[in-house]
Each structure stands twice: as structure tokens, then as C-alpha cells.
Amino acid sequence: MQKTTIAILGAGAWGIALADLASANGHQVRVWSRRRVANLETVIQGAEIILSAIAMKGVSDVVSQIQSFPLSPQTIFVTATKGLDPKTTCTPSQIWQTAFPHHPVVVLSGPNLSKEIQQSLPAATVVASHNTAAAEFVQLVFSSPRFRVYTNPDPLGVELGGTLKNIIAIAAGVCDGLHLGTNAKAALVTRGLTEMVRIGNSWGAKTETFYGLSGLGDLLATCNSPLSRNYQVGYQMTLGQTLPEILANLPGTAEGVNTCQVLVQRAKHHNIAVPITEQVYRLLQGEVTTRQALEELMLRDIKPEYK
Ligand SMILES: NC(=O)c1ccc[n+]([C@@H]2O[C@H](COP(=O)([O-])OP(=O)(O)OC[C@H]3O[C@@H](n4cnc5c(N)ncnc54)[C@H](O)[C@@H]3O)[C@@H](O)[C@H]2O)c1
Numbered sequence: 001m002q003k004t005t006i007a008i009l010g011a012g013a014w015g016i017a018l019a020d021l022a023s024a025n026g027h028q029v030r031v032w033s034r035r036r037v038a039n040l041e042t043v044i045q046g047a048e049i050i051l052s053a054i055a056m057k058g059v060s061d062v063v064s065q066i067q068s069f070p071l072s073p074q075t076i077f078v079t080a081t082k083g084l085d086p087k088t089t090c091t092p093s094q095i096w097q098t099a100f101p102h103h104p105v106v107v108l109s110g111p112n113l114s115k116e117i118q119q120s121l122p123a124a125t126v127v128a129s130h131n132t133a134a135a136e137f138v139q140l141v142f143s144s145p146r147f148r149v150y151t152n153p154d155p156l157g158v159e160l161g162g163t164l165k166n167i168i169a170i171a172a173g174v175c176d177g178l179h180l181g182t183n184a185k186a187a188l189v190t191r192g193l194t195e196m197v198r199i200g201n202s203w204g205a206k207t208e209t210f211y212g213l214s215g216l217g218d219l220l221a222t223c224n225s226p227l228s229r230n231y232q233v234g235y236q237m238t239l240g241q242t243l244p245e246i247l248a249n250l251p252g253t254a255e256g257v258n259t260c261q262v263l264v265q266r267a268k269h270h271n272i273a274v275p276i277t278e279q280v281y282r283l284l285q286g287e288v289t290t291r292q293a294l295e296e297l298m299l300r301d302i303k304p305e306y307k
């Protein structure tokens, strides 16, 4: 394909990994971060794709900065952030789409631990949009023999898969830290997926999306890898560290910590049962210990598997 100009916003672990993938495919890549000298307006000027790999806490601010700059009407926005806005509970793609209603917005999400991608290990991801042509264009830009990119027409489901699994990954870290065994881990991940589908459906996402790469795929990756920062948060809580201590030493962002709070709020408002999320929330708040959280989950009222 022809050379594309891509502006990558966010020079964290994921922004840099995506920049390297696009550069390796011969595209012209410019990276912006709040800590670099490059000017945001200059970086996005003439870009055919603006890809955001900014942590959730910075998304709204960067979106409003870009709103004041001139853009080509063809510019495609790609969002790779896995979080929820604490004020509105909106997803990053909803924030981008509201700010730029006439531009295509594509969600990029999948089982993509950046460290493995930086080691050139093979991986697959999903690009999802209501604009099929935009998703196919982004698919071409990033596809390579070491990065297999699928398209999907359910951007909300793809985005929520990557976001909701972070909370289950915190719980999986606790499960491994307490040495609860393989049966417990399988139960947690499976019931976690049920919780993700329940929340996703209430939001309007399709069930089948959660059984794909961006849902189950990302859940398996993050719940089974010490490379996951969210998993690390849960694991380290079993070692008796406090949340502020863990976050102070964590390399990068664990979005699940803030997502959990937003989700509990949203679940309460919409009357959705989210028992695992609730226990992770109470644990992060210091209201229960890891052992008490486990006990509360195991002693819930017995019920049918599907209800
Ligand atoms: N690292 C991964 O393996 C991976 C993979 C897929 C998705 N993600 C998602 O990508 C996002 C970024 O993850 P990361 O690992 O690169 O995190 P990181 O902590 O390494 O980098 C975060 C980036 O966001 C920027 N940022 C933070 N607050 C900001 C603000 N207020 N204004 C402007 N910029 C701000 C930082 O400067 C940095 O460039 C997260 O939502 C994460 O869930 C990460």
C-alpha cells in the first residue's frame, strides 16, 4: 500500500509499540507526547491517521486541544486507549466521535501486551468501526507478518472488551498471588467473561464480540501474564502492599483501577450484577482484604449458571 502519514499521540509503552509497527511497514510516523518538545498542531498537520494511545486520564484534554486545530475532513481517528471517562462513563471512542462527528473513528484493541510486540513476537488485534472503509484502511496500515489485524463492525464491543478485562485481570493477579489453583482461575475468568458480556449488552455491544480477540482473547492474555500491569496490581495486593505503593512502582498505567470505580457506579445506576467488579472495587478501596474478597464471592447466594 502507499505510504501513509500517521500521528501517534502518547509515547508510552503502547504508543511506541504501535509507532514501531507502522514505521516497520514503511509509513511516515510522527509521535507526540506531553513530555516531548514537538508541538501537537505540527505533529497532526496533514496526518491521514491520528492514533491516540494516551492514558484515559489525558484523553478529554487532548481531544479538546485538537478541536481547535484545522484538520483534513478525511482524517481518520484511531483510539487504542482502554479505559472509561470517570465523569461521563463514556468510552474513548465515544469521546472522539462526539468531538469529531464527521470523521471516522476506529477502535484498535486486542491481546496486545506491548513488551511482547516490541520483542517482535507474533500477535493479532482488531480494528473496529461503523465506517468499514476506515477500518479496512487501518487494517492495511498495521498488518504485517508479525501483526495480524482483523476488522470488526462493533466498535463499542471491541472497546469494552479491552476495557472491562482489566478489572478481571486485577482479580486474576489476586487469584495467582493467593495460589488458589487452576480451577479457581478458570472459574474466575469464565465468570468474569459473563460479567463483561452482561455489562456490554446493557451498553449495546454484541455478545459475540466478547468471544473474540478483543474480549476473550485479551482476557486470556492479561489474566495469565505478569507483563500485564493490571494483573500486577492484583498480584502485589496479595503481598500486603497498599494500592498507592503498588501504583508508585508500576511501570506505566493500570487502567483497571479507575475503570473499576466508573463501572461500579454505572452498574448500580443500571442495576447490573457485577460481583467480581464489586469485590475488586472494595479491595482497591481498602474495604476488604484479598481473602475476604474471595470469601464474599464464594459465599454469594447459589443460583443457575445463566440468569
Ligand atoms: N502497554 C500495553 O501493553 C497496552 C496495550 C494495549 C492498550 N494499552 C492501553 O493504551 C493506553 C496507554 O497505555 P501505555 O501502556 O502506553 O501507558 P503508559 O503509562 O506507558 O503511557 C501513557 C501515555 O499517556 C500520556 N498521558 C497520560 N496522561 C496524560 C495527559 N493528562 N495528557 C496527555 N497525555 C497523557 C503519557 O504521557 C504517556 O505518553 C492505556 O489506555 C492502556 O490500557 C496498553
Ligand SMILES: O=P(O)(O)OC[C@H](O)CO
Pocket: 082, 110, 111, 112, 113, 114, 162, 166, 169, 218, 221, 222, 227, 228, 229, 230, 231, 253, 254, 255
Ligand atoms: O498491562 P495492561 O494490564 O494494561 O494490559 C495491556 C494490554 O491491555 C494487553 O492487551
